[in-house]
Amino acid sequence: MAGINQGVISNNKAIEIYQLHKWFRDNHVLRGLDLTIQAGTATAIVGGSGTGKSVLLKHMVGLLKPDAGSILVFGQEITNTSGRKLEDIRRRFAMVFQGSALLNSLTIEENVGLGLVEQRRLIRQQIEEVVREKLTLVGLRGKEKQLPGELSGGMKKRVAIARALAMDPEIILFDEPTTGLDPVMAEHIDTLIADLKNKLRKTAIIVTHDMDSAFRIADHICMIYEGRIIEEGTPAEFRNSQNPIVEQFISRFKRQGAVKAP
Amino acid sequence: MGRFFTALGEKLLSFFQSVGEMLQLLAATILWCRVVFKSLDKVLPQMGKIGADTLPIATLTAVFVGFVLALQTGIALKQFGQEENIGAVVSLSMARELGPVLTAILVIGRIGAAITAEIATMSVSEEIDALKTLGINPVRFLVMPRFLACITMLPVLVIYVDIIGMVGGAAVSKAYFGVPIGVYADNVADYLEFEDIAKGLVKSVVFGVIIAIVSCHRGLVTVGGPGEVGQATTNSVVFSFVSVYVSNYFVTRLWLE
Ligand SMILES: Nc1ncnc2c1ncn2[C@@H]1O[C@H](COP(=O)(O)OP(=O)(O)O)[C@@H](O)[C@H]1O
Numbered sequence: 001m002a003g004i005n006q007g008v009i010s011n012n013k014a015i016e017i018y019q020l021h022k023w024f025r026d027n028h029v030l031r032g033l034d035l036t037i038q039a040g041t042a043t044a045i046v047g048g049s050g051t052g053k054s055v056l057l058k059h060m061v062g063l064l065k066p067d068a069g070s071i072l073v074f075g076q077e078i079t080n081t082s083g084r085k086l087e088d089i090r091r092r093f094a095m096v097f098q099g100s101a102l103l104n105s106l107t108i109e110e111n112v113g114l115g116l117v118e119q120r121r122l123i124r125q126q127i128e129e130v131v132r133e134k135l136t137l138v139g140l141r142g143k144e145k146q147l148p149g150e151l152s153g154g155m156k157k158r159v160a161i162a163r164a165l166a167m168d169p170e171i172i173l174f175d176e177p178t179t180g181l182d183p184v185m186a187e188h189i190d191t192l193i194a195d196l197k198n199k200l201r202k203t204a205i206i207v208t209h210d211m212d213s214a215f216r217i218a219d220h221i222c223m224i225y226e227g228r229i230i231e232e233g234t235p236a237e238f239r240n241s242q243n244p245i246v247e248q249f250i251s252r253f254k255r256q257g258a259v260k261a262p
Numbered sequence: 263m264g265r266f267f268t269a270l271g272e273k274l275l276s277f278f279q280s281v282g283e284m285l286q287l288l289a290a291t292i293l294w295c296r297v298v299f300k301s302l303d304k305v306l307p308q309m310g311k312i313g314a315d316t317l318p319i320a321t322l323t324a325v326f327v328g329f330v331l332a333l334q335t336g337i338a339l340k341q342f343g344q345e346e347n348i349g350a351v352v353s354l355s356m357a358r359e360l361g362p363v364l365t366a367i368l369v370i371g372r373i374g375a376a377i378t379a380e381i382a383t384m385s386v387s388e389e390i391d392a393l394k395t396l397g398i399n400p401v402r403f404l405v406m407p408r409f410l411a412c413i414t415m416l417p418v419l420v421i422y423v424d425i426i427g428m429v430g431g432a433a434v435s436k437a438y439f440g441v442p443i444g445v446y447a448d449n450v451a452d453y454l455e456f457e458d459i460a461k462g463l464v465k466s467v468v469f470g471v472i473i474a475i476v477s478c479h480r481g482l483v484t485v486g487g488p489g490e491v492g493q494a495t496t497n498s499v500v501f502s503f504v505s506v507y508v509s510n511y512f513v514t515r516l517w518l519e
């Protein structure tokens with residue numbers, strides 16, 4: 001399936017996950033999941049809701065600890081690290097949370113600049129500049145002084161994207177970045193993510209429901225089902241998958257898309 | 263019956279686990295206090311908030327507790343013609359016990375509950391996770407400022423409550439028992455020692471530690487949806503109350519030995 005392609009793109013592995021298991025009480029969410037993410041690629045993770053996509057992303061940044069299995073980030077095991085070492089690894093990541101997770105007591109610009117302000121590496125003017133630049137990128141210039149509560153869900157999502165980009169990380173995790181955005185904005189965000197990879201050589205991992213967007217931006221698509229990756233490959237390979245669950249997922253998406261179209 | 267003991271056992275286990283986690287949180291918080299001067303922009307607003315939010319209710323409470331203390335002791339002392347000693351009873355009760363404990367109760371209800379609600383909301387909306395991925399330690403960012411604000415503001419509030427309580431007591435002594443203010447004040451000065459006040463202040467610092475750590479911990483461990491926030495807040499308030507009462511007894515006993 002994906003074997004040939006992986007070698008062609010790069011041999012540099014950003015993330016390797018082996019036999020990952022996660023229980024929440026008696027809910028066995030991840031059931032021996034294996035996944036490798038090549039550096040400098042865009043990987044889409046698709047799957048039904050509640051299948052553990054967000055849980056998987058949180059394991060990659062060490063927000064959740066697995067019950068079994070191992071996770072390597074640039075070759076370094078993170079499942080048993082904590083404290084300073086884990087913070088060093090996290091610095092290579094940024095994450096856009098499914099629910100945006102903006103700090104409600106801070107303004108939009110404070111949210112976007114938060115990580116940089118707390119790092120204390122840049123002076124104020126530099127941070128303001130980064131904040132302006134990232135907000136422009138997501139089409140939210142002029143909203144600097146507003147509070148998250150004053151924005152729509154889609155706008156919050158874009159602020160969260162700006163906040164992640166401001167940290168200039170090597171790997172960016174997007175948890176449903178375009179859910180709740182109108183089609184034009186969704187396409188714009190897709191382009192943004194594609195540019196991160198193409199122009200800045202970042203590694204992007206995108207959890208999405210939107211197969212169109214997955215086909216558009218991903219080099220590699222993985223489908224998660226019952227706690228494992230049941231299919232992965234290039235968009236072309238994925239589209240032609242013989243796996244009935246994958247076929248069903250794609251066709252169901254097409255049907256829904258057809259209904260939604262005017 | 264068996265199920266009852268299983269449930270009880272689970273409750274006890276989770277209680278001890280919580281206490282263990284709180285001690286760890288306390289240690290981490292104390293370590294982060296080393297960067298206090300870089301974090302004044304977070305500490306000072308918290309201190310201001312505690313002051314502003316508790317001062318009105320602290321005033322009311324202290325005045326009326328002072329009133330009732332003077333009234334009750336006045337009635338008792340009057341039987342022996344000892345009304346001039348009301349000042350001693352009121353001031354000692356306020357400084358040693360009522361000042362610190364009442365203030366702690368006020369702060370738990372007004373500030374501790376708010377801290378838990380705020381941090382629990384942040385937990386369930388993944389804001390704490392977001393902080394971590396931005397390289398921000400939640401203990402440094404959220405807990406340490408609230409901790410420092412609590413342990414510095416509680417003693418200040420206690421001094422204020424002590425004074426207002428004594429003033430309230432003086433008013434009732436004068437109004438109901440005809441004790442001149444000067445006599446009341448002299449009596450206070452004769453009996454109330456610096457040590458009494460200092461012990462009350464030490465207690466209040468202990469209570470400040472408890473309130474800050476319990477409230478923050480309860481917020482940080484909240485999982486689930488927004489519906490969990492209310493439950494977390496209730497738990498936090500109850501946990502703080504009990505801890506304050508228990509520690510009050512042990513701190514008091516410590517001084518007797
Ligand atoms: N912190 C948690 N505690 C308990 N259960 C959780 C937690 N996070 C996720 N789950 C459960 O794990 C499963 C997968 O959740 P999630 O990864 O959010 O799904 P999705 O694929 O839609 O992102 C769900 O059944 C969810 O209820």
Ligand SMILES: [Mg+2]
Binds near residue numbers: 054
């Ligand atoms: Mg999800």
